[in-house]
Amino acid sequence: MWVDETIPEFLETSCTDSAENLAVIAVSHQKMSQGESDLVARLTYAELREQALLAAARVRDAGVRPGDRVLLQLPNIAEYLVYLLGIFWAGGIPVFCLPAHRASDLIHFAIKSDASAHVFSSRTTGADFQQLHRSVASAVQDQQCRRLAGIDASLPYDTEKSESFTPAQPVINTDRTRKSEQVAFLQLSGGTTGLSKLIPRTHADYLYSVRQSAKICQLNQESTLLVVLPASHNFAMSSAGILGAIYTGSTIVFAADPSPKTAFTLIEQEKVRVVQLVPPLAQAWLASAPKRQPNLETLELIQIGGAKLLPSVAEQITPVLHGKLQQVFGMAEGLVNYTRADDSDEMRLHTQGRPMSEFDEIRVVDDNDVPVAEGESGHLLTRGPYTIRGYYNEPHINVKSFTEDGFYRTGDIVRLHPTGDIEVTGRAKDQINRNGEKIAVDEIEDVALTHPHVYDAVAVGLPDEAVGERIYLVVVPQPDADFGESPVSAMREYFAERQVTPYKFPELVEVMDALPLTNVGKISRRDVRAAVLDHVLQNKENHA
Ligand code: OOB
Numbered sequence: 001m002w003v004d005e006t007i008p009e010f011l012e013t014s015c016t017d018s019a020e021n022l023a024v025i026a027v028s029h030q031k032m033s034q035g036e037s038d039l040v041a042r043l044t045y046a047e048l049r050e051q052a053l054l055a056a057a058r059v060r061d062a063g064v065r066p067g068d069r070v071l072l073q074l075p076n077i078a079e080y081l082v083y084l085l086g087i088f089w090a091g092g093i094p095v096f097c098l099p100a101h102r103a104s105d106l107i108h109f110a111i112k113s114d115a116s117a118h119v120f121s122s123r124t125t126g127a128d129f130q131q132l133h134r135s136v137a138s139a140v141q142d143q144q145c146r147r148l149a150g151i152d153a154s155l156p157y158d159t160e161k162s163e164s165f166t167p168a169q170p171v172i173n174t175d176r177t178r179k180s181e182q183v184a185f186l187q188l189s190g191g192t193t194g195l196s197k198l199i200p201r202t203h204a205d206y207l208y209s210v211r212q213s214a215k216i217c218q219l220n221q222e223s224t225l226l227v228v229l230p231a232s233h234n235f236a237m238s239s240a241g242i243l244g245a246i247y248t249g250s251t252i253v254f255a256a257d258p259s260p261k262t263a264f265t266l267i268e269q270e271k272v273r274v275v276q277l278v279p280p281l282a283q284a285w286l287a288s289a290p291k292r293q294p295n296l297e298t299l300e301l302i303q304i305g306g307a308k309l310l311p312s313v314a315e316q317i318t319p320v321l322h323g324k325l326q327q328v329f330g331m332a333e334g335l336v337n338y339t340r341a342d343d344s345d346e347m348r349l350h351t352q353g354r355p356m357s358e359f360d361e362i363r364v365v366d367d368n369d370v371p372v373a374e375g376e377s378g379h380l381l382t383r384g385p386y387t388i389r390g391y392y393n394e395p396h397i398n399v400k401s402f403t404e405d406g407f408y409r410t411g412d413i414v415r416l417h418p419t420g421d422i423e424v425t426g427r428a429k430d431q432i433n434r435n436g437e438k439i440a441v442d443e444i445e446d447v448a449l450t451h452p453h454v455y456d457a458v459a460v461g462l463p464d465e466a467v468g469e470r471i472y473l474v475v476v477p478q479p480d481a482d483f484g485e486s487p488v489s490a491m492r493e494y495f496a497e498r499q500v501t502p503y504k505f506p507e508l509v510e511v512m513d514a515l516p517l518t519n520v521g522k523i524s525r526r527d528v529r530a531a532v533l534d535h536v537l538q539n540k541e542n543h544a
Contacts, residue, residue, distance in 0.1 A: 001359065001385045002204035004180045008088045010207055011246065015049040015085075018249030021221065023048040025270055026078040026254035029123040029154035041078035045249065048081060053169070055079075055086025058157040062117050062149040066091025069113040069186065071106065071148075072232065073097040073120045073129075076254035079153040080231050081242070083119050089169075092117075094185045095198070096232035099124050100437075103499035106136045108195045110148055112393065113186055115140075117149040126502075135499075180204040186392060187234055187332040190438020192411060192429040194446065198392035199332050205386040206238060209336065210247055212356045213240035216338050217301065217326065219248045219274070224298075226272040228255040228263055228281065229436070234332040235276055235305055260285050264294035271298040275323070278306040278436030280467050283313060289320050299323035305330060305352075306436030307468050308424050314349040327352045329424060333408055334387025335360055337422050351421040352414075360384035363407060364416055377425045380414045381407035430526065432461035432469050439471065439504050441529065448473060448506070451494050453481035458515060460533040462508065462540075473506035474532050476515060487511050510536070 015023075021044060028041035043051065064070055070092040074080040087094045095113050097106065109115070118136060120129045130152065137148040180203040187199040217240040219225075225245045229236045231254070237243060245252045253270045255262050258281055266272060277285065282304050289296070302317055305328030317325040329352030330336030339353035355362065364378040365371050372378035383406050390398040401409050411429030414422050432439045441459040448457035456476040461469035473491060477483065483490045488509040495505045516531040517523055 001208045003207065004178060005207060006180050006203040007184045007207065011085050011088060014246045014249065015045045019044065019046040021045055021249045022251045024078055024081050024252045026076065027256045028078040029121045030079060030156055032123050033154045043078065051082045052085035052089060054157055055082050056089035058151060059086050059090040059092060059117065062151050064090055064092045064117050067093065069093045069095050069115040071095045071097050071109060071115050071118040073099060073101060073118065074153055075099040075124050076227055076231050076256065079121060083153055093183060096185065096187050098230050098232055100501055100503055102501045103132060103135050105195065105501050107139045110136060110140045111144055112198055115148060117151055119151045119153055121154040122152050123154040189332055190431055192431050192440050193397065194440060194443055197394050197397060199388055200392045209356065209386040210238050210240065210243045213238060214244040214247050216340065216356055217244065218341060219244050219250060221249050223248060223250040223274050224253060224270055224272050225250060226253045226255060226263060226266055226275045228258040229276055229278065235328060235330060239328055239330055239336050241276065260288035260292065264292055267299060268295050273298055274301045275299065276303045279304060279309045279313065280435050282317065286316050286320050296322040301326055303328050307433045311349050329353060329422060331410060335382045335384060347421055351417060351423045354420045354422060357385055364414060369403065375415060377413050377415045379428055380410045380412045382410060383407045430529065432471055434469050434471065434503060435467045437503050444471060444473060444504060444506065447495060447498055447500055448475060448491065453478050453483065456515060458529055458532045460529050460536065462536060470507045472508045472536055474510050474512050476512055483511060
């Protein structure tokens with residue numbers, strides 16, 4: 001299954017083979033900086049290659065050497081692809097950050113990965129990215145004595161000012177030492193404990209998953225793909241996603257924002273055939289389509305994943321949005337399951353599909369790792385040709401996250417159908433899934449606990465139609481502490497002060513004198529969280 005090919009080689013071959021095809025249609029921050037009137041870039045693969053080689057030279061100029069880690073933090077703009085290729089062609093190892101990440105996350109990623117550069121765009125909305133870069137770089141310098149170079153992708157690369165400019169050539173594997181089995185990039189895990197862990201994926205394992213996905217999703221040269229989810233997500237990157245589109249030489253259309261208005265316009269204008277959504281976005285599209293009446297005739301495939309899709313929502317997808325529904329149940333750690341084009345409606349609506357590879361191993365077990373009876377729900381464990389065997393530099397967490405024989409503990413509760421299809425029935429990990437973004441509850445609790453007025457804190461995910469789950473924080477105050485009129489504003493301000501990434505801010509805060517269950521003797525943190533959620537749901541019902 002593994003081919004001895006690296007991602008830089010794969011990209012070079014694809015760009016050369018599909019040179020004349022349109023590679024990307026997206027807003028360009030560089031065009032914005034140069035004051036051009038048309039802000040949308042349309043690049044063929046040949047043009048993408050040319051720009052990416054310049055980006056590679058610039059990355060190298062910034063001091064990045066082959067094997068160095070580079071934080072890639074760009075929104076869905078043309079420069080995202082240019083720098084993705086550029087970093088690979090400079091021999092760098094991208095660390096896939098999100099535009100939403102703020103200093104606390106970025107410093108953690110930079111230090112964990114020992115990064116030497118940070119690619120961002122100062123035209124990204126939501127923060128002052130020059131300032132953000134400076135504060136990350138100075139924290140890294142203080143703690144690591146390491147310079148973190150900043151590359152503002154919205155500014156053109158002035159080759160004349162560069163002392164060392166030579167046109168870059170992609171770093172190609174000439175010594176045949178199976179570089180393909182080494183780490184190609186670091187993905188971010190949603191995390192169940194503390195801050196995100198880094199996921200090391202190899203060239204060979206990832207490219208195998210891309211080829212396999214492109215086949216299952218039936219991509220071809222004509223499969224114009226609309227990317228509305230953050231490009232760095234594993235779903236958007238490889239299921240079959242951006243790399244699947246590059247593999248088949250088709251066009252990637254980046255949406256500048258995920259609103260139905262923007263997406264519908266792009267689908268009509270660019271004749272989009274494939275789109276990937278998380279369930280809350282799918283619901284927003286379903287609600288908006290009858291009002292906006294877009295022409296979605298070209299849409300062939302609507303992939304939905306990242307969180308559980310309810311059958312009642314699944315049923316509406318094709319009637320309202322035209323394209324065929326494909327459920328995608330995957331994880332950045334590896335395993336990705338797809339429903340298939342020729343599956344029965346019953347299966348496509350009610351299951352999350354089956355593994356992409358016949359070599360993916362699936363085990364469904366009870367709390368003691370003993371396989372459950374056929375058709376029963378249990379913990380999903382998996383091992384296979386593109387699933388990691390360990391997080392990057394996390395020996396203690398790895399002991400808990402993998403079985404002795406190398407199966408990854410997904411934290412998902414599933415039920416296997418006799419056909420081999422998987423139905424996700426629950427979650428055992430202490431995580432909140434908000435708009436498909438995974439947030440470890442103890443990361444939120446840990447921040448809350450450092451607040452001087454907080455004695456204890458418990459975070460739970462409150463089911464919510466608009467975003468899937470909302471972050472509900474219960475705090476027990478220190479004696480005589482006061483959170484003022486609005487505990488939620490007080491806590492959010494505190495999270496902002498601590499430079500926490502905004503999608504992790506608590507959205508509802510309740511002050512309690514004592515946590516439920518705490519006087520019942522020795523109980524686990526998980527029991528307390530369950531009791532808190534019960535309490536919150538009951539209160540909600542009483543209000544209703
Ligand atoms: C994708 O990857 P991650 O790493 O952000 O999150 C993985 C977790 C899974 O363990 C599961 O808890 C949840 O997200 N999940 C789903 C799901 N897809 C992901 N839960 C229920 N139904 C689904 N369809 O989210 C991801 C990676 C590649 C492809 C698709 C999604």
